[in-house]
Amino acid sequence: MDLSSLQRLVWENKVRKGYNTTDAPLEFCMLQENVATAFAAWRKQEELLGEELADVVLYATSIAEMTGLDLQHEVKKKVDKNAARPD
Template sequence: MDIGSLQRIAWDNKVLKGYNTTDLPLEFCMLQEKAAASFTAWRRGKEILGEELADIVLYVSSIAEMTGLDLQHEVKEKVDKNAARPD
């Protein structure tokens, strides 16, 4: 699955389930909560770390959709920029 497809699937699921699609500050707060939950899962050696990290990706995808960004394009641009930096 590419990032663009993931972004659309995550968004369609939010719409279908009636989840937040308009409150951007709330979405950023939920992203922070998921990042904290991921850290806690890692620190405690819990098996749900992968699930928590996946939640982060889904929240980031939703934020990109809410702000009209093509996340796949943005990630590619950033990867290229990082690759071009001197060591």
Template sequence: MDVGSLQRIAWDNKILKGYNTTDVPLEFCMLQEKAAAAFSAWRKRKELLGEELADVVLYATSIAEMIGLDLQYEIKKKVDKNSARSD
């Protein structure tokens, strides 16, 4: 699955379930909460780490959709930029 498809699937699920689709600051707070949960899973309950990291990705894709950002394009651009760095 590509990032663009994931972004649309995550967004469609939010709409279907009646989740937040307008409050960007709230989504960033939820993303931080999910990142913290992933860190805790890594430290304590590694069997949940994959699920928690998936939540991080899903929240990031949802934020991108909320603000009209093509996350697949942005990721590609960032990977290319990192590849060109000499450090």
């Protein structure tokens, strides 16, 4: 699945379930909480690391949609920029 499709699916799920679709600061806080949870899972070598990292991606796609960004485009731009940097 590409990021653009994922971004749409995540957003549609949020709308369908009545989750937050307007409070960007709250989404950033939830993203931060999920990053911390993923770190704790990694540190404790828990099997939930994959699930927690998936949550991080889902919150990032939600924020992108909420703020009108095409995350797939932004990621590609950043990858290209990083590749062009000198070693």
